[in-house]
Every structure is written in C-alpha cells, then in structure tokens.
Amino acid sequence: GMPEDSGMTENTEPVTVVVADDQSAVREGLVLLLGTLAGIVVTGEAEDGEAVADVVAATSPQVVLMDLNMPGGGGVEATRRIRASHPQTQVVVLTTYSDDDSIISALQAGALGYLTKDATRAEIGRAVLAAAAGQAVLDPEVQQRLLSAAVRAPAVLSGGQEEEDELTPRESEVLRLIAAGRSNREIARALFVSEATVKTHVNRIFAKTGSRDRAQAVRYAYTHGYAGPPSQSSPPPERLR
Secondary structure (H helix, E strand, O other): OOOOOOOOOHHHOOEEEEEEOOOHHHHHHHHHHHHOOOOEEEEEEEOOHHHHHHHHHHHOOOEEEEEOOOOOOHHHHHHHHHHHHOOOOEEEEEEOOOOOOHHHHHHHOOOOEEEEOOOOHHHHHHHHHHHHOOOOEOOHHHHHHHHHHHHHOOOOOOOOOOHHHOOOHHHHHHHHHHHOOOOHHHHHHHHOOOHHHHHHHHHHHHHHHOOOOHHHHHHHHHHOOOOOOOOOOOOOOOOOO
C-alpha cells in the first residue's frame, strides 16, 4: 500500500484537473484520456465559462484544461476570473487552431499555455504535469505561429511602461532569441558575444520583466509583442497545413 509519509513527497499526490469544454464529446474524451494517465485525477468538468468558475471554486483543482471558444464569457474571460480568485489553479487553454488569436488574450489573462485539440495523450499528460508545476506549456512546433500572432496582437502596455523597465534593443533581441527556443550558447553565437555576456542580458531581462525563468520570459515576450517573426537569416518554418 501507500507509505505512511506519502504527504512528505509531492509526486505521490496526483495532480487534480478540471476539464471545461462545451462539446460533450470532446469533454468526455478528455476526461477518459486523463483518467488513463498515472498521477492525474479529474475532479470535475464544466460546459461553459460560468460553470467552470463554480467547479473550480468547489474543487480547487491544480490545473484547468479550458476550451477557448465556449459560451458564457468564453475561455479567456473564465481564465481571467479563475486566475483572480484561485491563483493556485493554473489554466491551460485548449484550441482547435494553434494560430487562434485568442491564445494571446488567454496568456494575457493568466493562462500558462495552450494545447491544440489534436495533441497526443502523452503531450496532454506532459502539459498537465508541467502546468501543475507552474511551467509554461507552449508546444515548440507551434511557437513560431504563436510568435507571428503576437506581432499582430497589439502590445499590452504600449506607452504605459516605466522608462527603466524598457528593454534595450540588445535585450529585446536576446528575448526574441529566448522566445525562439535558443540556448544561451546559441544566442552567444548568433550575436557574436560571450556566453557570460548573454547570461548578463538574460538576468537583466528576467529582472525587468519580472520573470523567474525562461518560460515566464517567453510568455512576457508573447504578451508584450517582443517576440517577432523569425529573422530573415533563418528560413521560415515549413507550413504544416
């Protein structure tokens, strides 16, 4: 059976999840799928933005898988409400299309990331566990498309930012490379500077953007319009459709 001190080690506690989707087939499919994954327990489901707030209030799950396009205020509004009233609950939004503009709005509302509905069982499991640990969930293959969506989305704080929080052009460049998934070593090579210099830039970016780690810096890049399309020097990603 379970050891007596199972409360001491966190990974023995299953991650609790609420599934919110207005299509009952999708919702039931996700509930069944999550039920087959070790270490994950579904504690509730909801079919619209109003209901999901109630379910979260009742069960305090660690993660909500939130359909973006639901009635009752939609996934973005529901995300904003949940993050305001239950900050310990993380939200991962579900979307049919990875270039859905409302992904950006959901990230701005406090979602940790997103999944497309054709994600595999393993991807969904990884995303839920990552979100429960507070890590951003951004599928690298669709990051490029998200980046181009971020360019179309207006920067949230245009003009309203404090001067000293402004990133320098070089810091913006480093942030863009972080958002493109480059390591410090790759950034150093790309900019012809030492890795130590890159680390200094990265630390200043974290400080200015209030980021604890690269994932949060990436989210900042998306939501504040820093992450632009790939530079001309790298070939554009293959079209997936």
